[in-house]
Amino acid sequence: MEFKYARRMKHLQASEIREILKVTERPEIISFAGGLPAPELFPIEEIIRVNRIVLEEEGAKALQYTTTEGYTPLREWIASRMNSRLGTSFDFENILLTHGSQQALDLSGKVFLDEGDVVLCESPTYLAAISAFRAYGCEFVEVPTDNDGMIPDELERILASTEKVKIIYVIPDFQNPTGRTWSLERREHLVKAAIKHQVVVIEDNPYCELRFEGEALPSVKSFDQMGCVLCLGTFSKTFCPGYRIGWVAGDKRAIEKYVLVKQGADLQCNTIAQMEIAKYLELYDIDEHIDKIREVYRRRRDLTVKTMDEEFPPGVTFTRPQGGLFAWVELPMDVNARDVLIKSLEKNVAFVPGGSFFPNGGKENTFRINFSNMPEDRIIEGLKSLAEVLREFV
Amino acid sequence: MEFKYARRMKHLQASEIREILKVTERPEIISFAGGLPAPELFPIEEIIRVNRIVLEEEGAKALQYTTTEGYTPLREWIASRMNSRLGTSFDFENILLTHGSQQALDLSGKVFLDEGDVVLCESPTYLAAISAFRAYGCEFVEVPTDNDGMIPDELERILASTEKVKIIYVIPDFQNPTGRTWSLERREHLVKAAIKHQVVVIEDNPYCELRFEGEALPSVKSFDQMGCVLCLGTFSKTFCPGYRIGWVAGDKRAIEKYVLVKQGADLQCNTIAQMEIAKYLELYDIDEHIDKIREVYRRRRDLTVKTMDEEFPPGVTFTRPQGGLFAWVELPMDVNARDVLIKSLEKNVAFVPGGSFFPNGGKENTFRINFSNMPEDRIIEGLKSLAEVLREFV
Numbered sequence: 001m002e003f004k005y006a007r008r009m010k011h012l013q014a015s016e017i018r019e020i021l022k023v024t025e026r027p028e029i030i031s032f033a034g035g036l037p038a039p040e041l042f043p044i045e046e047i048i049r050v051n052r053i054v055l056e057e058e059g060a061k062a063l064q065y066t067t068t069e070g071y072t073p074l075r076e077w078i079a080s081r082m083n084s085r086l087g088t089s090f091d092f093e094n095i096l097l098t099h100g101s102q103q104a105l106d107l108s109g110k111v112f113l114d115e116g117d118v119v120l121c122e123s124p125t126y127l128a129a130i131s132a133f134r135a136y137g138c139e140f141v142e143v144p145t146d147n148d149g150m151i152p153d154e155l156e157r158i159l160a161s162t163e164k165v166k167i168i169y170v171i172p173d174f175q176n177p178t179g180r181t182w183s184l185e186r187r188e189h190l191v192k193a194a195i196k197h198q199v200v201v202i203e204d205n206p207y208c209e210l211r212f213e214g215e216a217l218p219s220v221k222s223f224d225q226m227g228c229v230l231c232l233g234t235f236s237k238t239f240c241p242g243y244r245i246g247w248v249a250g251d252k253r254a255i256e257k258y259v260l261v262k263q264g265a266d267l268q269c270n271t272i273a274q275m276e277i278a279k280y281l282e283l284y285d286i287d288e289h290i291d292k293i294r295e296v297y298r299r300r301r302d303l304t305v306k307t308m309d310e311e312f313p314p315g316v317t318f319t320r321p322q323g324g325l326f327a328w329v330e331l332p333m334d335v336n337a338r339d340v341l342i343k344s345l346e347k348n349v350a351f352v353p354g355g356s357f358f359p360n361g362g363k364e365n366t367f368r369i370n371f372s373n374m375p376e377d378r379i380i381e382g383l384k385s386l387a388e389v390l391r392e393f394v
Numbered sequence: 395m396e397f398k399y400a401r402r403m404k405h406l407q408a409s410e411i412r413e414i415l416k417v418t419e420r421p422e423i424i425s426f427a428g429g430l431p432a433p434e435l436f437p438i439e440e441i442i443r444v445n446r447i448v449l450e451e452e453g454a455k456a457l458q459y460t461t462t463e464g465y466t467p468l469r470e471w472i473a474s475r476m477n478s479r480l481g482t483s484f485d486f487e488n489i490l491l492t493h494g495s496q497q498a499l500d501l502s503g504k505v506f507l508d509e510g511d512v513v514l515c516e517s518p519t520y521l522a523a524i525s526a527f528r529a530y531g532c533e534f535v536e537v538p539t540d541n542d543g544m545i546p547d548e549l550e551r552i553l554a555s556t557e558k559v560k561i562i563y564v565i566p567d568f569q570n571p572t573g574r575t576w577s578l579e580r581r582e583h584l585v586k587a588a589i590k591h592q593v594v595v596i597e598d599n600p601y602c603e604l605r606f607e608g609e610a611l612p613s614v615k616s617f618d619q620m621g622c623v624l625c626l627g628t629f630s631k632t633f634c635p636g637y638r639i640g641w642v643a644g645d646k647r648a649i650e651k652y653v654l655v656k657q658g659a660d661l662q663c664n665t666i667a668q669m670e671i672a673k674y675l676e677l678y679d680i681d682e683h684i685d686k687i688r689e690v691y692r693r694r695r696d697l698t699v700k701t702m703d704e705e706f707p708p709g710v711t712f713t714r715p716q717g718g719l720f721a722w723v724e725l726p727m728d729v730n731a732r733d734v735l736i737k738s739l740e741k742n743v744a745f746v747p748g749g750s751f752f753p754n755g756g757k758e759n760t761f762r763i764n765f766s767n768m769p770e771d772r773i774i775e776g777l778k779s780l781a782e783v784l785r786e787f788v
Contacts, residue, residue: 001592001620003648004560006508006530012654039454047457051445060433063441063634099493099638103660110529114400115509131658135504136400166398198395226395240457242665244493254397260406264525266497270664271636 011134017356020341024350030382033350035176035325036373041293042240043284050279054272062272068263070097070247071274077281078233078247086208087222088231094249096258097269101206101234101246103262105132108167108202108230108248110261113138117166120158122150124328124357124366126176126204129169138166140359147319149182152189159197167200168193172220174207174324177357177368181322184217191223200254201229206246207324209238209290212298214322227251235277237325238290243273297325297372303379304371311387313394318369325372328354330365335393337367343392347385405528411750414735418744424776427744429570429719430767435687436634437678444673448666456666462657464491464641465668471675472627472641480602481616482625488643490652491663495600495628495640497656499526502561502596502624502642504655507532511560514552516544518722518751518760520570520598523563532560534753541713543576546583553591561594566614568601568718571751571762575716578611585617594648595623600640601718603632603684606692608716621645629671631719632684637667691719691766697773698765705781707788712763719766722748724759729787731761737786741779 024031054062069075075092082088098104105128113119115137121129123142130140141158143150149172159165170190172182182190194201203220221229227250234246248258262268280286304327305320312318318329331337337353344351354366374382418425448456463469469486476482492498499522507513509531515523517536524534535552537544543566553559564584566576576584588595597614615623621644628640642652656662674680698721699714706712712723725731731747738745748760765773 001589001594001622001645003594003645003651004506004592005651006504006506006511008508009505009651009654012651012658014650014654034459036459039458042454042457044449044453044457047453048446048449051449052442055438055442055445059438059441060436063436063438063636064433065428065430065630065635099660099664102658106659110400111403112398112400114402117400128658128661135655135658195395198398200395200397228395236459241459242457244660244662244664251395251397256408257397257399257403257406260403260408261529264406264496264522264529265500265659266493266638267522268638270493270638270667273664273667 008135008137012131015356017353020345021350021352023345029348029350030374030378031350032369032371032374032382033352034373035370037237037241038293038296038372041296043289046280046284047276050276050283054275054279058275062275064271066268066271066274068259068268070095070269071271071278074274074278077278078249082231082233082249085216086219086231088219088249090249093252094255096248096255096262097274098246098248098262099266099269100236100244101204101232102128102132104232104246104248105129105204106135107258107261107265109133109136109138110265111254111257112166112200117164118162120165120168121359122170122175124177124354124363125169125359126171127356129204130359133169142358142360147180149180149186150190152186155190155193159193159199165197165199167202169202169204170220171204173205174210174321174326177326177354178328179319179321179324179326181217187217187220188223190220191229194228195226199228202232203229204232206234206237210294210297210325211323212294212301227254230254238286238293239277239280243277245269245273245277300371300376300379303376304369304383307380307383311384313387313391315394316390325370327369327371329367329369332394333365336364338364340367340389340393344386344389347389349382349385351386402529402531406525409750411747414739415744415746417739423742423744424768424772425744426763426765426768426776427746428767429764431631431635432687432690432766435690437683440674440678441670444670444677448669448673452669456669458665460662460665462653462662464489464663465665465672468668468672471672472643476625476627476643479610480613480625482613482643484643487646488649490642490649490656491668492640492642492656493660493663494630494638495598495626496522496526498626498640498642499523499598500529501652501655501659503527503530503532504659505648505651506560506594511558512556514549514559514562515753516564516569518571518748518757519563519753520565521750523598524753527563536752536754541574543580544584546580549584549587553587553593559591559593561596562588563596563598564614565598567599568604568715568720571720571748572722573713573715573718573720575611581611581614582617584614585623588622589620593622596626597623598626600628600631604688604691604719605717606688606695621648624648632680632687633671633674637664637671639663639667639671694765694770694773697770698763698777701774701777705778707781707785709788710784719764721763721765723761723763726788727759730758732758734761734783734787738780738783741783743776743779745780
């Protein structure tokens with residue numbers, strides 16, 4: 001049987017890089033590749049207790065179907081957390097729980113994008129957002145981006161000259177893949193530009209709670225009086241990714257559309273996961289837990305930056321993120337990071353070459369370093385080996 | 395801000411019926427509306443134990459990200475179960491775990507359907523499959539269906555005369571909403587017709603383990619030598635729906651495409667849920683558990699059919715399902731089941747009017763009765779009240 005797939009499948013090819021990186025599952029590999037949290041920080045004992053309490057108290061409910069919108073106490077907690085941390089003014093009806101924030105990206109595409117519509121994004125941008133949106137047949141225009149976010153004049157120029165722009169997609173805090181954080185002025189400008197051109201902003205904010213230094217900045221959403229910004233969040237980086245619980249928050253009219261689309265996509269999130277997280281938040285101090293994560297990641301970031309400073313050859317530059325999980329490395333223009341990866345895997349060190357973070361290709365002289373998943377001794381060992389490889393190329 | 399939604403959103407409207415049925419959450423309502431399993435049968439104690447074992451033995455893995463394909467031991471179990479029960483010959487690489495079988499429907503649409511493509515379905519068919527596929531802009535052609543499945547001559551005629559047919563969607567065992575089961579001959583014929591016209595068959599089989607009487611029939615897939623049949627399954631009816639673990643099984647080339655699409659849609663299923671179900675299947679006897687469910691549902695089916703026989707007025711007919719969760723009621727042509735529902739809710743009895751199960755509308759003189767969720771005394775009480783209402787209309 002010759003399968004006749006949908007046209008969109010032509011754009012969704014198995015990533016060559018993903019195949020290469022399958023080796024990172026081997027324990028001898030020092031991996032800077034994934035975006036994995038440090039598993040030694042998962043609150044395992046607490047979760048066993050929370051599971052028992054939820055199932056003993058409300059087992060019949062926790063194992064049954066529930067609403068598409070999600071478990072109300074958890075939606076209430078998220079609204080109140082966002083209001084206190086991000087300057088929003090949400091209630092639980094502004095929140096739809098999603099199967100990780102990846103699903104919120106997919107649903108955003110389904111709600112807003114027709115074939116041929118345009119998504120504006122940072123350059124580079126989050127790899128899996130590209131695949132999520134691309135499945136709806138959109139085009140990407142990369143807005144030139146510096147250390148403070150999208151460059152305002154460039155954004156204005158592109159908005160004025162591009163037809164069918166439906167979404168501006170941004171990760172303002174400790175961006176994936178670059179680790180960069182948008183300035184206050186750029187956040188405010190983004191909202192003004194979006195309102196002027198009547199375009200939706202998707203503010204993807206998985207890392208905002210993981211700031212190691214400096215003052216937290218107000219969210220892009222906090223400047224939005226018109227409801228044009230939709231916010232994505234997740235428990236994957238502050239709690240555990242295995243639960244797959246994220247959310248989309250925004251104007252209730254738009255959230256109603258997301259609910260309709262989620263109903264057809266998978267009915268609802270895992271009921272037990274929603275109730276367990278809510279119970280954990282009730283019984284334990286999540287801030288204490290996040291402090292622990294932040295402290296470990298801060299030390300790993302420090303060590304990563306220090307080791308790259310000391311070991312990487314001249315001509316190689318990198319970002320110094322104030323939080324999150326990632327740093328971004330640029331090599332001289334003529335060096336292809338895929339070639340570096342092949343050599344580096346021979347020394348059991350993995351990372352993700354940067355090319356795939358540019359939806360329209362190019363910039364093969366870049367790569368992403370994750371610093372959250374490896375213990376300190378392996379960070380040093382891995383970056384030293386990587387530096388040796390880099391010296392062969394630079 | 396006026397949101398500019400994707401064109402598909404025009405076809406995805408909030409269901410009026412769903413709004414009406416929100417009252418079924420009130421405890422005084424006797425609901426024949428949902429497709430909910432009996433919660434008193436959930437193995438709560440066992441799940442508490444399984445959760446503790448999984449988290450104590452492999453907590454760091456269970457709470458972390460995992461592969462898109464899913465947890466290998468669970469995929470192996472599913473392949474072997476299908477092989478022994480459904481006459482298939484799968485190994486774990488034929489199986490992709492999905493967030494409930496609803497997600498497998500959504501992914502099927504995404505893999506195969508372009509705008510304007512045609513899905514052939516039974517008449518009536520599963521409501522949420524209609525919403526899942528419709529999001530990809532397809533049209534539906536309902537194949538005339540009797541108690542044994544799609545009528546072969548009609549199926550042949552439609553296949554020969556319809557362009558752009560991409561999928562034939564069927565629920566061969568104890569269909570939702572009718573409770574009907576396809577005959578052996580019709581299964582075999584369906585596969586021949588699909589191969590002849592090179593069309594994919596989606597065999598949705600959530601209820602096959604819930605047979606109350608008679609011999610199990612081989613699956614549609616068991617007649618397929620060409621790889622054209624993709625099978626959907628779920629743990630929602632035999633274990634617990636709250637976990638949201640289902641699967642799609644089929645030709646490895648097609649499954650690879652599903653994996654790509656799932657990656658962009660939500661990365662992966664809940665890791666803990668996958669590992670807990672696998673551990674439950676290792677430590678406990680699922681057949682013993684399914685026997686219990688089957689016995690309870692069989693008694694409820696018996697009572698439902700008996701009470702409808704005794705109480706429903708002449709002119710009202712209904713199916714006598716050999717398994718599953720649903721029976722299907724037909725009223726005289728001039729009676730609208732929505733009107734019956736309004737009256738029936740005044741007596742605190744709910745069901746789902748049949749109109750929404752026909753993708754192209756019509757047949758408002760039908761409704762679906764779920765018999766799995768209510769205890770026996772409430773089944774009798776509810777059907778007696780419903781019969782009173784019916785006597786006002788018939």
